[in-house]
Amino acid sequence: MSVRILSADQMRWADMTTTEAGISGFELMDRAGRAVADAVLDYMPDFGRVVIVIGPGNNGGDGFAAARYLRSRRIPVTLVMLVPLDTLGGDTLMHAELAREAGAKLRDASSDRCFAELNRWLLRAVMVVDAMFGTGLTRPLSGRLAKAVAQINQADRPVLSIDIASGLNADSGEVMGDAVKADFTLPVAAYKWGYWMGVGPEFSGRLLPASAIGVEDETLCRAWAAVPDPSVSKGSTVLRSACFIHSDMIGQAWPKRHRLSHKGNFGRVWIFGGSAGFTGAPRLASLGALAAGAGLVSVVCPDDVYPVVASGSLETMVHSQSSGAWMREGDGLIDQADAIVAGPGWGCAQTTLLARLLDVDRPLLLDADALNMIAADAALQSRVSERDSLTVLTPHPGEAARLLSCTVDDIQSDRKKAVLKLCKRYACWVVLKGNETLIASPQGDVMLNPSGSPQLAVAGSGDVLAGMLGRQLAVCYRNDTDVGMMLGAGVGLHGEAGEQNGWYLAGELAGMVAGLRQGIERKHGD
Numbered sequence: 001m002s003v004r005i006l007s008a009d010q011m012r013w014a015d016m017t018t019t020e021a022g023i024s025g026f027e028l029m030d031r032a033g034r035a036v037a038d039a040v041l042d043y044m045p046d047f048g049r050v051v052i053v054i055g056p057g058n059n060g061g062d063g064f065a066a067a068r069y070l071r072s073r074r075i076p077v078t079l080v081m082l083v084p085l086d087t088l089g090g091d092t093l094m095h096a097e098l099a100r101e102a103g104a105k106l107r108d109a110s111s112d113r114c115f116a117e118l119n120r121w122l123l124r125a126v127m128v129v130d131a132m133f134g135t136g137l138t139r140p141l142s143g144r145l146a147k148a149v150a151q152i153n154q155a156d157r158p159v160l161s162i163d164i165a166s167g168l169n170a171d172s173g174e175v176m177g178d179a180v181k182a183d184f185t186l187p188v189a190a191y192k193w194g195y196w197m198g199v200g201p202e203f204s205g206r207l208l209p210a211s212a213i214g215v216e217d218e219t220l221c222r223a224w225a226a227v228p229d230p231s232v233s234k235g236s237t238v239l240r241s242a243c244f245i246h247s248d249m250i251g252q253a254w255p256k257r258h259r260l261s262h263k264g265n266f267g268r269v270w271i272f273g274g275s276a277g278f279t280g281a282p283r284l285a286s287l288g289a290l291a292a293g294a295g296l297v298s299v300v301c302p303d304d305v306y307p308v309v310a311s312g313s314l315e316t317m318v319h320s321q322s323s324g325a326w327m328r329e330g331d332g333l334i335d336q337a338d339a340i341v342a343g344p345g346w347g348c349a350q351t352t353l354l355a356r357l358l359d360v361d362r363p364l365l366l367d368a369d370a371l372n373m374i375a376a377d378a379a380l381q382s383r384v385s386e387r388d389s390l391t392v393l394t395p396h397p398g399e400a401a402r403l404l405s406c407t408v409d410d411i412q413s414d415r416k417k418a419v420l421k422l423c424k425r426y427a428c429w430v431v432l433k434g435n436e437t438l439i440a441s442p443q444g445d446v447m448l449n450p451s452g453s454p455q456l457a458v459a460g461s462g463d464v465l466a467g468m469l470g471r472q473l474a475v476c477y478r479n480d481t482d483v484g485m486m487l488g489a490g491v492g493l494h495g496e497a498g499e500q501n502g503w504y505l506a507g508e509l510a511g512m513v514a515g516l517r518q519g520i521e522r523k524h525g526d
């Protein structure tokens with residue numbers, strides 16, 4: 001299954017490259033149509049008529065091809081055309097003819113006189129296939145085409161959209177005039193950003209696995225370099241690759257534990273955080289690190305909150321900042337750290353200590369107040385971008401806006417652009433949190449996390465994530481594991497835990513994470 005995410009132009013380039021390599025447009029359409037028919041057969045609620053609404057481009061061609069495959073399974077099919085047949089392209093016309101020969105009814109709804117045909121057939125459908133527009137939508141829908149979308153949405157039938165819900169911009173997830181509210185979207189060959197950007201998730205319904213139509217993975221990967229991503233601007237890192245986080249990636253991060261393993265094998269995470277009024281944050285981060293499987297977790301907190309943090313932490317070692325033992329030159333305890341997390345609940349009066357941590361040659365995750373201090377201090381900003389060791393920033397949209405001196409709306413209106421800008425500005429890994437968290441490497445490799453839930457919008461869930469990712473970085477440091485895979489798996493598991501029922505406190509979220517993680521580790525033994 002492909003997990004690549006492409007822009008509309010990149011997809012067009014990949015389609016074209018594939019046809020130049022010898023697979024005809026007709027054949028690609030045919031394979032897409034077969035995948036659509038299979039998906040319809042999987043999800044149609046009952047045996048009955050399938051109505052396929054055909055638009056002016058190749059998306060409609062996929063619809064005609066699907067009709068033939070559905071007919072071969074004796075499904076009654078009506079093809080309702082929103083443009084005259086004789087205006088369609090050659091491959092599409094050939095598929096239209098084959099669909100007719102296979103017994104599909106072709107009905108014209110391309111003029112005001114016969115537009116009522118659309119509603120007449122929609123009312124007789126058990127399922128509707130939206131083959132109006134795919135990646136070729138260039139302007140807002142208007143007139144009859146917009147009316148057709150409204151009628152499909154009003155018909156209250158299950159809708160499967162081919163490639164993308166018609167009317168949704170495949171890159172930005174914006175609605176162009178109006179858009180079909182799909183129950184299912186079947187991506188053709190690869191995923192498009194529009195499913196997740198903007199209001200895309202509200203229109204895409206359930207995303208099915210991308211159909212393999214013969215566009216090679218290598219071609220999809222070359223498309224990023226061949227065609228610039230629309231989000232790339234002067235101030236941002238160039239997007240080099242894009243995929244979404246999937247269960248295989250999550251599985252790889254937690255191999256089976258060796259029978260003779262001990263806590264020293266599973267990474268030591270050091271967490272710097274806590275301040276008066278915010279004593280829970282470093283504790284939640286430490287729970288996150290332990291839940292993700294860290295062997296040893298230490299917390300360093302300001303002296304005034306030391307008794308509170310220490311007394312609430314059974315499983316972690318707690319040091320006060322002034323005790324000094326943890327950061328002696330040469331043999332200080334900090335030398336034992338495999339990764340450092342700084343920021344949860346720390347307050348903004350820790351710039352001196354933060355500057356010292358930036359000098360420690362260990363993977364460093366900067367969260368919460370560490371990010372706020374950096375946003376307000378040009379000297380710290382330079383030190384972040386000049387660091388040689390692995391550095392990860394984990395801002396939520398508010399922190400991201402401070403780091404880029406812009407508004408939250410600027411961040412949220414193009415999150416992909418924002419994450420690439422943060423990479424460029426700070427020359428490090430960035431995890432831009434929120435619905436559909438984005439991770440980007442300094443080289444421009446972007447991962448999108450499709451899991452998660454608004455359940456996660458609760459105080460402390462980000463602290464749990466910071467600790468979890470601290471553990472992931474510790475494993476990278478010890479075992480030289482792929483950083484993108486480890487961060488992606490951490491974010492993915494956090495999202496999956498957030499989707500579970502049975503928790504509402506961030507501490508309980510850590511418990512959910514631990515349960516899922518242990519399940520993955522044990523599964524590797526089966």
Ligand SMILES: NC(=O)C1=CN([C@@H]2O[C@H](COP(=O)(O)OP(=O)(O)OC[C@H]3O[C@@H](n4cnc5c(N)ncnc54)[C@H](OP(=O)(O)O)[C@@H]3O)[C@@H](O)[C@H]2O)[C@@H](O)CC1
Pocket residue numbers: 012015016019025028029030032055056057058059060061062132133134135136137138139140141142145162163164188213
């Ligand atoms: N390429 C391939 O080999 C393969 C492609 N595949 C499939 O094809 C889809 C992409 O096909 P596509 O490029 O033809 O785009 P699609 O969205 O169907 O229609 C574009 C047409 O709509 C028109 N148009 C645009 N906006 C409009 C508006 N607001 N109102 C009215 N008209 C508007 C536009 O006209 P123009 O802008 O030129 O005036 C053009 O005529 C892709 O998503 C996948 O499903 C697969 O079969 C695999 C192989």
Ligand SMILES: Nc1ncnc2c1ncn2[C@@H]1O[C@H](COP(=O)(O)OP(=O)(O)O)[C@@H](O)[C@H]1O
Pocket residue numbers: 368396433434435436437451452453454455456457458459460461462463464465494
């Ligand atoms: N609506 C949402 N959908 C999915 N995930 C969300 C949503 N809201 C928040 N989250 C996730 O919850 C976490 C919240 O982190 P953050 O804002 O730093 O919270 P806190 O500072 O309280 O710990 C992040 O991982 C974020 O991606």
Ligand SMILES: [K+]
Pocket residue numbers: 059130131132133134161162163164165166
């Ligand atoms: K469509």
